[in-house]
Structures are given as structure tokens and as C-alpha cells.
Amino acid sequence: MTAVTTLSHPLPEPLVELIAERFRVLAEPMRIKLLDRLREGDATVGELVAATSSSQQNVSKHLRVLLDAGFVGRRQEGNFAHYSVADESVFRLCEEVCGGLRRQLAELDAVIAEGTAR
Amino acid sequence: MTAVTTLSHPLPEPLVELIAERFRVLAEPMRIKLLDRLREGDATVGELVAATSSSQQNVSKHLRVLLDAGFVGRRQEGNFAHYSVADESVFRLCEEVCGGLRRQLAELDAVIAEGTAR
DNA sequence: GCAGTACACAACCACACAGTAGTGTAGTTG
């Protein structure tokens, strides 16, 4: 498998929608937090509520979105629902984003340095 | 440079916001289309309007969002504003997303195959 | 100067969605 599959040009409309939809799922701090916690390992809804300091209803709702998007998996065990990361690529996405943020910060830093050095 | 920088746990709140904000910029089909077109090379607003079949005002607005996020750069030349991709990582992000989509499709395919084979 | 072109900004509307409150539903315990 090629590490980077070249995408067609122009991207067909439905694919564009799918891509945007997927980004939209990740465009929410609460959901990033949930994924961040799940990085440590599986967790029940209660544990995720504790980790995010949010309401149970809210956590449950966002978990549903992540589940529908296929980013997480769900396993029922008695009264408890255990959630886990189902698509490790989300972490690569976050790292790539953070890389972009770092690059921007570096550029800003360079500009400031140039501005103050003279 | 390490290919993958391990992120801290848990992610600090401001970083979570920044990550989500960055995903939010990409969570819009129109902006994906604009970036897709810019992949071919620089383009004026007029060219981008033609490529997206949208209004000039709308394209201009979305370009502003992409510019503020640092995904694209702007160069004025007479009456024309030339936009270009400033952060190539967006394409890796899109490819990663597409990879996730493909994986999901494959899983669905497997389920369907199993369901119809018996 | 005047007209025309290329782009950006502001105001508006309509829709989507995050968060909350309340309720429903399994499963467990006594």
C-alpha cells in the first residue's frame, strides 16, 4: 500500500462533502477531549464524564457522533458502555494539525524577532 | 525531526481549542474545493469563482477564513489577488481522512460480503 | 475625470448545532 495515494483532480463533489463532514466531526473541542482521553485506553461513559468535566448527556451525545463517524467503537458490558478508539488515524490527523500550528508559531516568532532585532 | 511528535496527556485546554478550530476551518465543502483547486497552482479570485461555481462574495469570504488560518497565502498584483497554498500539510490531512474513509468502506464491504455469501 | 473590472466588507436571513433539562430504558441489587 502506498503511503500517500494521490487523489484525483478535481475531487468529485460527494467526496468533498465526505471529507468536510469528517473534519466537522473533529471540529469540536469536546470531541477532541474525548478522543484524547480514549488514547489512554478504553473508558466508560462515566469515566469520560469525569475526564471532561461535562454532563453525562453531553458526553453521550458527542460519543454518538464519534461512533457514527467510526472514530470510536462501543462495547456494552452490563450497565456500562465501554468506548475505545476505532480509527487510529485521528491521532495522526491531530499531530499533523499540531505540526501546522507549530510552523505558524515559528513564523510568527521569526517575524517578531526580525521586528525587535533592529 | 521525528516523524511523529508525541503529544502530551491530557492535552491542555487551549491546545484542544486550537486543534478544533483548525479542523473547523476545513469542515466546509467550499473551502475543501478551494484548496483542491489551489493544488493545481496559484489562482485569482475570479478563477476560483469559476472553479467552484459559487459567487465572488462567497469565495472571497471563504478565502479570508483560509487566509486567517494560514492555509493559504495572498499576493496582490494590480487588480488581481492571487491565492496559493501556504501549508502543504492540508493535503496530507485530506489524504489521511480519505484513508479513513476507504478503511470504513472496506469494513462495510466485508460485512456485506459476509452477509450475502451464506 | 469617468467607466469598467476585480475584489473585500457589512448586513441580513436561515439553518445547523452545542449544551441543557427532562425522560426513557436496560441492567443490577436487595
Add this chain to the structure above:
DNA sequence: CAACTACACTACTGTGTGGTTGTGTACTGC
């Protein structure tokens, strides 16, 4: 069965924003 726990679903509200319309601004050519 009754009470409790853990979680999901529904309805509602406020906020944010995508798209459109209208206008402003800067540059070009006559």
C-alpha cells in the same frame, strides 16, 4: 417487585455561521 445505576433519547434554546445581497475600494483603460 421495587429501587438504584448507567446510559441514551427527545425537546428546547441560544449562538454561530454559510450563503446572498448590497455596497465600498482600489486599480486599469479611455
